[in-house]
Each structure stands twice: as structure tokens, then as C-alpha cells.
Amino acid sequence: MSRVVMKFGGTSVADLDRIRNAAQRVKKEVDAGNEVAVVVSAMAGVTNQLVDYVQKAGSLYDLREYDSVVASGEQVTSGLLAIVLQEMGINARSWLGWQARIITNGAHGSARIERIEVDEIIRRFGEGQVAVFAGFQGVGPDGRISTLGRGGSDTSAVAIAAALKADRCDIYTDVDGIYTTDPRIVAKARKMDKITYEEMLELASQGAKVLQTRSVEMAMKHGVRVQVLSSFEDKPGTLVVDEDEIVEQAIVSGIAYNRDEAKVTLRKVTDTPGVAASIFGPLTEAAINVDMIVQNISADKKTTDMTFTVSKAELKRAIQVLENNAGLKYESLDSDPSVAKISVIGVGMRSHAGVAQKMFSALAEKGINIEVISTSEIKISVLVAEEYTELAVRSLHTAYGLDAED
Amino acid sequence: MSRVVMKFGGTSVADLDRIRNAAQRVKKEVDAGNEVAVVVSAMAGVTNQLVDYVQKAGSLYDLREYDSVVASGEQVTSGLLAIVLQEMGINARSWLGWQARIITNGAHGSARIERIEVDEIIRRFGEGQVAVFAGFQGVGPDGRISTLGRGGSDTSAVAIAAALKADRCDIYTDVDGIYTTDPRIVAKARKMDKITYEEMLELASQGAKVLQTRSVEMAMKHGVRVQVLSSFEDKPGTLVVDEDEIVEQAIVSGIAYNRDEAKVTLRKVTDTPGVAASIFGPLTEAAINVDMIVQNISADKKTTDMTFTVSKAELKRAIQVLENNAGLKYESLDSDPSVAKISVIGVGMRSHAGVAQKMFSALAEKGINIEVISTSEIKISVLVAEEYTELAVRSLHTAYGLDAED
Numbered sequence: 132m133s134r135v136v137m138k139f140g141g142t143s144v145a146d147l148d149r150i151r152n153a154a155q156r157v158k159k160e161v162d163a164g165n166e167v168a169v170v171v172s173a174m175a176g177v178t179n180q181l182v183d184y185v186q187k188a189g190s191l192y193d194l195r196e197y198d199s200v201v202a203s204g205e206q207v208t209s210g211l212l213a214i215v216l217q218e219m220g221i222n223a224r225s226w227l228g229w230q231a232r233i234i235t236n237g238a239h240g241s242a243r244i245e246r247i248e249v250d251e252i253i254r255r256f257g258e259g260q261v262a263v264f265a266g267f268q269g270v271g272p273d274g275r276i277s278t279l280g281r282g283g284s285d286t287s288a289v290a291i292a293a294a295l296k297a298d299r300c301d302i303y304t305d306v307d308g309i310y311t312t313d314p315r316i317v318a319k320a321r322k323m324d325k326i327t328y329e330e331m332l333e334l335a336s337q338g339a340k341v342l343q344t345r346s347v348e349m350a351m352k353h354g355v356r357v358q359v360l361s362s363f364e365d366k367p368g369t370l371v372v373d374e375d376e377i378v379e380q381a382i383v384s385g386i387a388y389n390r391d392e393a394k395v396t397l398r399k400v401t402d403t404p405g406v407a408a409s410i411f412g413p414l415t416e417a418a419i420n421v422d423m424i425v426q427n428i429s430a431d432k433k434t435t436d437m438t439f440t441v442s443k444a445e446l447k448r449a450i451q452v453l454e455n456n457a458g459l460k461y462e463s464l465d466s467d468p469s470v471a472k473i474s475v476i477g478v479g480m481r482s483h484a485g486v487a488q489k490m491f492s493a494l495a496e497k498g499i500n501i502e503v504i505s506t507s508e509i510k511i512s513v514l515v516a517e518e519y520t521e522l523a524v525r526s527l528h529t530a531y532g533l534d535a536e537d
Numbered sequence: 538m539s540r541v542v543m544k545f546g547g548t549s550v551a552d553l554d555r556i557r558n559a560a561q562r563v564k565k566e567v568d569a570g571n572e573v574a575v576v577v578s579a580m581a582g583v584t585n586q587l588v589d590y591v592q593k594a595g596s597l598y599d600l601r602e603y604d605s606v607v608a609s610g611e612q613v614t615s616g617l618l619a620i621v622l623q624e625m626g627i628n629a630r631s632w633l634g635w636q637a638r639i640i641t642n643g644a645h646g647s648a649r650i651e652r653i654e655v656d657e658i659i660r661r662f663g664e665g666q667v668a669v670f671a672g673f674q675g676v677g678p679d680g681r682i683s684t685l686g687r688g689g690s691d692t693s694a695v696a697i698a699a700a701l702k703a704d705r706c707d708i709y710t711d712v713d714g715i716y717t718t719d720p721r722i723v724a725k726a727r728k729m730d731k732i733t734y735e736e737m738l739e740l741a742s743q744g745a746k747v748l749q750t751r752s753v754e755m756a757m758k759h760g761v762r763v764q765v766l767s768s769f770e771d772k773p774g775t776l777v778v779d780e781d782e783i784v785e786q787a788i789v790s791g792i793a794y795n796r797d798e799a800k801v802t803l804r805k806v807t808d809t810p811g812v813a814a815s816i817f818g819p820l821t822e823a824a825i826n827v828d829m830i831v832q833n834i835s836a837d838k839k840t841t842d843m844t845f846t847v848s849k850a851e852l853k854r855a856i857q858v859l860e861n862n863a864g865l866k867y868e869s870l871d872s873d874p875s876v877a878k879i880s881v882i883g884v885g886m887r888s889h890a891g892v893a894q895k896m897f898s899a900l901a902e903k904g905i906n907i908e909v910i911s912t913s914e915i916k917i918s919v920l921v922a923e924e925y926t927e928l929a930v931r932s933l934h935t936a937y938g939l940d941a942e943d
Contacts, residue, residue: 147593181613187553188617189624196623199631200616203609207587210606211594217602218595225605229635230680274636 133298134166138288141175142305143362144208153362154215157261161221166256168295170266170288171212173204194239198278205265213263223261228268228276237271241280244269247294264291282343289346293353300357307361308369309341311533312386316521319534325370325377330384333476333510374478382479382486383531386524389472390517393446399434399462409459410437417452419445423505438503443468471520474512475527487511493530499523539704540572544694547581548711549768550614559768560621563667567627572662574701576672576694577618579610600645604684611671619669629667634674634682643677647686650675653700670697688749695752699759706763713767714775715747717939718792722927725940733780736790739882739916743793780884788885788892789937792930795878796923799852805840805868815865816843823858825851829911844909849874877926880918881933893917899936905929
């Protein structure tokens with residue numbers, strides 16, 4: 132007997148037929164003798180509709196009211212799935228965040244789960260009852276509904292799995308697993324059987340939007356074995372697990388890209404201690420998120436060139452903040468919104484030299500100029516002209532031997 | 538300063554423009570210095586959609602899950618109205634049934650409110666906060682959402698008004714008040730300024746579907762002054778009040794009709810003690826609601842003719858139950874689904890003779906045959922062939938002097 136958490140995303144519960152399909156998968160686990168908790172998202176499109184209502188109701192809307200309105204979508208699907216399961220002869224009941232005592236820190240709109248009181252749920256497992264949780268929601272110290280941010284049902288599922296000490300947390304979605312890169316760009320992208328938490332984190336934050344980043348962090352912290360798999364096909368997906376579980380570790384596991392980058396370069400900034408702080412402090416205050424940062428010492432050694440990236444939408448605002456910064460002395464400010472970030476990711480690169488060199492030469496071979504380089508322990512990212520995105524991703528996928536065999 | 542409860546029905550909050558319109562009315566009360574609690578229904582059409590989902594999810598659906606799914610509609614509108622009010626500079630917050638401690642008896646799908654803990658709401662009135670309640674819902678002893686039955690937001694509003702000892706409970710809807718009869722049938726129908734609880738109860742249960750019957754009972758019990766008025770026009774509606782408040786009482790206040798009646802006649806039933814119970818017991822067990830019942834002694838004094846009405850949809854089932862009743866002896870069973878019930882209603886008829894006689898002669902004048910008569914203290918109902926419905930209602934409206942002047 133295992134204890135399993137199954138999470139179904141919006142496309143997997145988009146209508147009653149799909150809810151029935153999800154229920155069939157739950158039934159399979161129940162028939163196998165497992166204890167099952169299910170976490171559901173809102174029907175596809177519903178959350179967007181509710182967010183739209185809220186935004187039109189008031190420009191500076193109250194996040195507490197936002198949470199109450201938007202959480203209703205998951206309330207609907209949890210009740211419907213419970214009814215469909217009962218119709219199949221399965222003992223099931225729905226649990227809303229406040230009923231299941233999913234206690235958050237009360238930060239409305241992006242709350243963090245602090246604890247879940249699972250004793251009653253476990254008692255009912257003993258009676259053969261399936262728990263169907265409304266995802267994305269909890270209750271804060273103010274006694275009001277608080278939601279966990281977009282994609283928060285993933286986090287609900289992992290948090291519930293951690294609290295229940297579940298053997299597995301299966302995330303059912305509309306893709307059949309995690310790929311070495313985006314299959315829409317690289318036809319030879321391969322589905323991975325396993326990936327480490329760390330790699331998944333880099334992939335998720337690099338734009339492979341299968342799992343909410345926070346859910347991966349939480350899974351890593353609590354050692355929850357997460358599986359990403361398809362609601363619509365009957366085959367294993369990708370396991371997100373601890374590094375130790377992966378016997379033969381590829382040096383590079385995947386290639387990610389992010390087109391939502393814009394580059395800003397400040398030339399010949401007077402190089403004094405604290406210059407970086409004087410640039411990035413005002414940007415942070417303006418809530419502009421800076422991604423890559425590279426600083427080069429210039430030839431004269433009295434000035435420095437500073438390059439960084441922001442999201443395309445925030446470029447204009449970022450330039451304004453810099454230009455209004457009277458204390459900042461520089462020769463020129465250049466910007467370029469037509470760039471993309473390409474990253475190679477793999478825990479194996481920690482112990483292998485030459486990974487970066489392979490990346491640079493593969494790109495050079497195709498005549499792709501690298502504008503900025505930034506590295507972390509398990510990732511190398513480069514900034515290239517946006518028009519080279521697909522070519523760069525495909526070339527690297529081949530260079531690191533990730534292409535599927537025919 | 539008054540304490541006011543304002544309830545907005547589904548058509549009054551059907552979209553964001555209408556929610557803004559409702560908010561304007563709330564603002565007027567706030568600006569007048571009043572303490573305001575608002576109760577909202579779901580957006581028009583939403584509850585039907587949710588009920589449809591539930592019915593398609595399972596034929597024998599769990600009413601606890603039904604309640605959780607269906608109550609989400611009011612959750613959405615309460616949050617949206619709170620946001621719109623805040624946008625207008627009004628301090629407002631939404632309250633769900635479980636947050637406001639609207640405690641029900643837990644009878645899912647048709648729960649009764651047992652008490653409401655209003656201390657916190659009243660404290661916040663002191664801070665100038667408007668309370669926006671999700672109507673139709675409470676929380677039962679099982680800790681789950683329980684709904685009050687269709688139209689239940691009226692009952693929420695009256696219950697909240699009673700608990701708050703409110704000066705008024707204004708029910709905003711898509712009609713501008715209670716009419717002497719259905720204006721779609723009688724062009725000269727008049728809007729009443731006042732009507733008694735008792736008359737409203739008879740009108741509501743006779744098919745004038747403006748207020749949920751239970752809300753009127755509750756208003757009568759707690760002496761809540763209810764006003765029915767339009768969300769879309771700026772004029773007074775109809776006050777539903779105690780009889781004492783109505784100085785000059787019309788003998789007949791209104792004419793109601795109900796087309797959803799079917800007649801069953803059992804001829805020459807052997808007349809023994811308990812024969813009525815042997816007919817209606819099995820019908821009750823089959824959950825068939827019997828409306829009018831008339832029994833006549835036949836000429837031979839050993840048998841009796843029994844006539845009663847059921848709703849058109851239940852006629853077939855009623856006949857089956859009667860035919861399967863081996864202990865019941867009768868000569869023939871006739872049925873007629875093409876009948877309608879016409880009622881004249883007025884507390885004034887208690888103290889006036891000749892009210893029934895006027896009804897009978899007005900109908901006779903038009904050649905309308907009366908098939909069954911039944912009377913209560915403030916109401917006379919007759920069953921006529923359905924095709925005479927409009928003619929009968931119009932004739933009676935004129936006969937009792939209810940027609941509006943040109």
C-alpha cells in the first residue's frame with residue numbers, strides 16, 4: 132500500500148468529461164489499494180476569467196477580496212470531482228483550504244503554506260475515503276482565504292504530500308513529462324525519465340513552465356518524490372528526485388531559453404566602491420527585477436562597463452530610473468530589447484570541465500555572437516540576439532548529445 | 538442614522554456594470570449616514586450553470602458537495618462588490634457564510650439558519666465598514682457549507698436584518714414592487730405601496746415569485762420591515778409589513794394564479810373512516826405534493842368523491858401510486874392536466890362577507906366554470922380550465938376594483 136497525492140491541472144479538469152477521466156485515474160490508484168489525496172486546479176480558463184473580473188472591478192483591488200473571488204474556481208472542481216468519484220462507487224469528499232486547515236502566512240495573493248493539519252484526513256484514509264482538495268488556497272491568521280499565487284495548486288499538492296508523508300506526488304498535466312528542451316523548437320527533444328530538483332528549478336525559472344518554481348523548492352526541502360505526467364496518455368512521466376537517485380548522471384540534462392530579456396549597458400561608469408549598489412538599489416526600489424548582471428573592468432581602470440538584463444516589459448521603466456539617477460556618472464546608456472537568454476543545465480557539470488567551452492564553440496560554429504555570459508554551479512547562460520534563439524537551442528541540444536535517436 | 542440591509546438579486550449583479558450600479562445605491566445609504574449590510578446573489582445565470590454541472594456530474598449527487606459547488610457563485614459577487622465599493626472610497630469587506638458565522642441546521646441543499654454571530658459586524662459598523670455578505674449560504678454543525686435553497690439569498694437578507702435588528706431590509710430586484718396581479722396578464726395591474734406579511738406569503742406561494750416564501754415567514758416572525766424595489770429605477774417599492782401598519786385595508790389586495798396544477802378525481806370511493814389517509818398517505822410517501830383537496834359526500838351516502846391537485850409534472854406518478862394501491866376501492870379515476878388555480882387574496886376579507894360571492898358571479902358572468910373551490914382565512918382559490926386563466930385573472934382584477942386608473 133502506498134500513500135499517493137495526485138494533482139490535476141486546469142486542462143485536466145477543463146470540463147466534466149475530463150473530470151471523469153481524472154476520476155478514472157484516481158480509481159486506478161484506489162483499486163490498487165492506495166491511500167489517495169487529490170488536488171485540483173480550477174477548470175481551464177476560469178481563473179483567468181475571475182482575475183479579469185477583479186481587475187475590472189478596481190485598479191487597486193484589495194488582495195483579500197481577490198483571493199476570495201479567485202479561490203472559488205478550485206472550490207467548484209473539488210466538489211464536482213468528489214461527486215464524480217462517488218458516482219463511481221468511491222468514498223470521497225472535497226476539502227476547501229479553510230476546512231482542511233491549510234494554514235498560510237496570510238500574505239494575500241502569494242501566501243506561503245505554514246502547516247497543514249492532516250490528522251482528520253489520515254483518519255479518513257483508514258475508512259477508505261479519498262480526500263479531494265481545492266488547490267491554490269489556504270486560510271491565513273486573519274481567518275480569510277489566501278491564495279498561493281498563479282500555479283499555486285502545484286505547491287498545494289507538494290505541501291499536502293509533505294504533510295501526509297506521501298510516497299509519491301503525481302502532477303497530471305497536458306504534457307507527458309519534462310523534456311530536454313522545448314519540443315516545439317527541437318523535434319528531437321527527449322522526455323527525461325528523471326531529473327534532479329536542482330535542474331528542475333533551473334528549468335522552471337528559465338521558462339519551462341510545467342511546475343511552479345515554489346513547488347519544486349518545497350519538494351526538494353521535504354524530499355517529496357514528484358512525478359510530472361500526462362492526464363491523457365497512460366505512460367510514465369518524468370520523476371523529479373534527489374540527485375542520489377540518479378545513477379548515471381548526464382553532464383548536461385537540458386537546454387532552456389527565455390525570450391523575455393532586454394539588455395541594458397552603461398558604458399564608462401565611474402568605478403568607485405558602491406557603484407553597483409547605486410545602480411541596482413533604485414531599480415529594486417522601483418520593483419524592477421534584474422536578471423543577469425555582468426561587470427567588466429575597462430581599459431583605463433578608472434571606469435567600468437556594466438551590463439544587465441530586465442524583462443522586456445520593464446525596459447522602458449528601467450531606463451527612466453537610470454536617467455533620473457543624478458548621482459550616477461557614465462558616458463553612455465545603450466539598450467537592446469531583441470535578446471534572448473539560452474541556458475544549459477546539468478548537475479553533472481559540477482564535476483566536468485569543458486562544458487562551457489563546448490557551448491561557446493557550438494555557438495561560434497553557427498556564427499552566433501555571445502553578448503553576455505553568466506554561470507552558476509549547474510548552469511551556464513548566455514545572451515544572444517533574439518533571432519538566433521531556435522538555432523542556438525537546436526545546436527546546443529545536438530552538441531551535448533541530447534537528441535533522441537530516430 | 539438607520540441600520541439598513543440591502544439585498545441585490547442575480548439580475549442586479551449580473552455583470553460589472555450592474556455591480557457598480559448596486560454599489561452606487563449602497564453609497565447613497567452610506568452617504569446618508571446609515572450603517573449598511575449588503576447581501577448578494579450570484580451573477581444571473583451562474584447558479585443555473587453550477588447546478589447543471591452538479592447534475593451532470595452525478596445523478597444521485599451528494600448534497601454536501603452540491604452546496605460547496607453552488608455557493609461559489611455568491612462568493613464571487615461578494616468579493617467583486619467589496620472591491621467596487623472600495624474603489625468608490627467606501628470601507629467594505631466581504632463575508633462568506635462560514636466567516637460571518639451564519640450557523641445553519643446543516644440540512645444540505647435547504648438548510649435553515651439557526652443563528653448569526655453579528656458582534657464583529659456591528660463593531661465594524663462603528664468603524665464605518667460596510668459588510669458585504671455572500672447570500673444563500675451558511676455553515677452547518679458538520680463544518681461544511683450549507684445552502685438555503687433556491688432564492689435563499691432573500692432568506693439570508695431577512696435573517697441578517699433580524700440578527701442586526703435592522704430598521705429596514707431592502708430587496709433590490711428587477712421588478713419595482715409587488716403588483717395586485719401579474720402585469721404581463723393585466724395591463725392595469727397596480728403596484729402596491731404596502732402589503733401584509735400574510736398576503737405576501739399567499740402571493741409568494743401562489744406563484745408571484747418575487748420573494749422566497751421562507752424569507753417572508755422569517756420577516757413576519759421577527760417583524761423585519763421588508764421593501765421590494767427596483768435596482769434600476771429610483772423610486773419607492775412595496776413595503777411588506779405588519780397588518781397594523783396598513784391603515785386602510787383593501788378587502789382584496791391581489792389576484793394570483795398558478796398554471797402548474799393538475800386535477801385528479803376519484804369517484805365513488807368507499808366512504809369509511811381513514812379513507813383520506815389511505816389515499817394521501819401513499820402519495821406523501823412517494824414525495825408527491827398535494828395542493829387543493831376537496832371531498833364531497835355522494836348521493837348514496839356510502840361513497841364519496843375525492844378531488845385534489847398535484848403539480849403537472851407529478852400527475853403521472855400520482856396516478857401510478859393510486860392505481861397500485863390495492864386497498865383503495867373506487868369506481869373511476871379521472872385526471873385533467875389542463876387546469877389552473879386562481880386565487881383572490883386579502884386580509885380584509887376576514888371581516889367582510891360577500892367576497893366569495895363576488896368571485897363566483899364575476900367568473901359566471903364570463904362563462905367560466907368553477908371545478909373546485911378551496912378557502913382559507915385570507916384567500917379563496919378556484920380551479921378553472923387552464924385556457925381561462927388570463928380572462929379569469931383580468932375579470933377578478935376589475936371586479937374587486939383593483940384596476941389602475943388611466
